Amino acid sequence: MFVVSWISRGPYGGLDWTWTGENYVRLLDSLVLGIFLKSFGYALGTTLVCGLLGFPLAYCIARSSKSWQQWLLILVMIPFWTNFLVRTYAWVLIFRADGVVNGFLKILGQDPISLLFTDFSVCVGLVYGYLPFMVLPLVSALERIPIQVEEAARDLFATRLEALWHVVVPLSRPGWVAGSVLVFIPSLGAFITPYLLGGGQSLMIGTLIQQEFLVARDWPFGAALSFGLMAVILMLWGWLGRKPEEQSMI
Amino acid sequence: MSRLPRVLIWSSAAVVLFLYIPILVLIVLSFNDSHMGAVWKGFSLRWYDKLIHNPAFFEAMLNSVLIAAVSTGMSLIFGVGAAIGLEGNRGRLLPFINMGLVLPLVIPEILLGVALLMMFVLLQIPLGFVTIILGHSVFSLPLTIVMIRARLRKLDPTWEDAARDLGANSWDVLRHITLPLLKPAMVGAALLTFTVSLDDFVITFFVAGPGSTTLPLKVFSMIKTGVTPEINALSALLVLVSILGVGGSWFYQQRSGRVVTQSLS
Numbered sequence: 001m002f003v004v005s006w007i008s009r010g011p012y013g014g015l016d017w018t019w020t021g022e023n024y025v026r027l028l029d030s031l032v033l034g035i036f037l038k039s040f041g042y043a044l045g046t047t048l049v050c051g052l053l054g055f056p057l058a059y060c061i062a063r064s065s066k067s068w069q070q071w072l073l074i075l076v077m078i079p080f081w082t083n084f085l086v087r088t089y090a091w092v093l094i095f096r097a098d099g100v101v102n103g104f105l106k107i108l109g110q111d112p113i114s115l116l117f118t119d120f121s122v123c124v125g126l127v128y129g130y131l132p133f134m135v136l137p138l139v140s141a142l143e144r145i146p147i148q149v150e151e152a153a154r155d156l157f158a159t160r161l162e163a164l165w166h167v168v169v170p171l172s173r174p175g176w177v178a179g180s181v182l183v184f185i186p187s188l189g190a191f192i193t194p195y196l197l198g199g200g201q202s203l204m205i206g207t208l209i210q211q212e213f214l215v216a217r218d219w220p221f222g223a224a225l226s227f228g229l230m231a232v233i234l235m236l237w238g239w240l241g242r243k244p245e246e247q248s249m250i
Numbered sequence: 251m252s253r254l255p256r257v258l259i260w261s262s263a264a265v266v267l268f269l270y271i272p273i274l275v276l277i278v279l280s281f282n283d284s285h286m287g288a289v290w291k292g293f294s295l296r297w298y299d300k301l302i303h304n305p306a307f308f309e310a311m312l313n314s315v316l317i318a319a320v321s322t323g324m325s326l327i328f329g330v331g332a333a334i335g336l337e338g339n340r341g342r343l344l345p346f347i348n349m350g351l352v353l354p355l356v357i358p359e360i361l362l363g364v365a366l367l368m369m370f371v372l373l374q375i376p377l378g379f380v381t382i383i384l385g386h387s388v389f390s391l392p393l394t395i396v397m398i399r400a401r402l403r404k405l406d407p408t409w410e411d412a413a414r415d416l417g418a419n420s421w422d423v424l425r426h427i428t429l430p431l432l433k434p435a436m437v438g439a440a441l442l443t444f445t446v447s448l449d450d451f452v453i454t455f456f457v458a459g460p461g462s463t464t465l466p467l468k469v470f471s472m473i474k475t476g477v478t479p480e481i482n483a484l485s486a487l488l489v490l491v492s493i494l495g496v497g498g499s500w501f502y503q504q505r506s507g508r509v510v511t512q513s514l515s
Binding site: 131190210 | 255268270358449466485493
């Protein structure tokens with residue numbers, strides 16, 4: 001309870017104690033709106049790619065034998081519990097101008113390409129960072145679907161992939177919703193990834209908020225930004241929270 | 251068990267590879283003798299040697315462990331109390347309390363970080379250990395409460411009733427029945443909050459003051475000042491710690507799971 005009061009208190013922390021709506025008007029500035037939209041796009045893309053990559057793995061984990069399942073889950077958990085900063089930094093090593101990718105290109109006799117500080121590197125970092133958040137809820141949703149349902153679909157002459165697409169994917173909806181929320185929200189507010197992999201060029205809301213607070217020292221505007229982000233997230237959350245069976249997953 | 255389609259197996263293998271390539275690169279490069287870049291110049295332990303002779307590294311590690319221990323301990327004490335209190339409560343405020351508990355776990359960390367920073371500055375609390383510990387409690391406490399409540403809900407109320415029938419007062423019931431039954435959940439919650447606190451960067455970044463550098467902050471400042479193989483060594487060590495952590499908690503679960511089933515049969 002007091003935790004919430006901390007959060008809601010934040011946005012009104014003006015330094016000059018005159019009330020003004022100006023900071024919120026500045027949110028509508030085209031540059032700021034652009035960054036909001038861009039972050040939204042990044043987060044959406046990250047969620048989609050995580051779903052695409054996460055589903056096959058989650059399905060294999062859910063449908064494998066018990067002993068395999070445990071090992072596979074541990075395999076997913078280890079990167080999940082590794083420090084986020086370290087995992088992001090590993091991609092810096094790979095993408096750097098004299099990093100691993102360019103090292104290989106050199107061996108192959110190709111010209112080096114610049115990968116670090118691009119939109120691409122930020123997206124890879126985001127997907128990598130939040131993939132386990134998609135896989136784990138999907139596994140628990142898929143496990144609840146009895147294998148007989150799939151067999152029934154196959155008996156009705158569905159191919160394996162048809163059975164997956166028309167039966168398993170819709171039935172695992174709670175897992176999709178939970179996973180998407182768990183990927184979308186943190187990637188919307190991501191700070192480490194765009195900071196380390198995006199450099200100065202790809203600002204996201206997270207890096208913008210950090211700059212306003214620690215570099216520009218414009219706290220009221222930073223607070224307005226934070227509150228804007230928070231409002232977006234709460235609206236999303238409220239919209240999803242209407243369906244009780246999905247709320248239970250989150 | 252029916253066989254899995256081959257497409258799915260290959261694509262999941264690719265995804266697992268994707269999850270592990272960066273970690274492998276990190277570990278391999280930490281043994282690289284070369285000063286710069288990804289060119290392999292032979293096996294060497296000198297970055298580890300340099301790391302363990304760096305006093306700032308030990309200081310940061312000590313700070314991290316201290317902060318994680320204190321915030322875990324505090325969360326456990328208050329969290330168990332709050333969870334037991336909330337479970338007996340059927341008030342009208344309960345849905346709001348529940349939402350308030352989940353909120354810090356759902357919103358992006360950066361929002362918590364800036365909100366805490368503003369609060370501490372407005373209340374004129376100097377940034378340092380105290381603010382980091384309080385900041386970490388913002389996620390540790392709800393995590394603990396959620397985990398303990400999940401366990402409480404599964405407890406058989408007849409145990410407590412039986413103790414009361416045998417003349418125990420509510421304090422005895424709590425000490426001899428409820429708390430021992432909650433032990434697995436308490437250990438799980440403590441492990442989780444300790445790890446999360448040890449790993450946390452974003453909140454710490456906003457509320458840390460001079461002299462209270464934690465390990466993730468140290469890694470960040472090292473990355474910012476330039477990529478040196480010393481960070482690779484440190485990062486590889488952190489990866490090892492998390493592998494041990496996951497493995498350890500898994501074995502604990504296996505063992506305690508077996509103990510529970512044995513005691514039930």
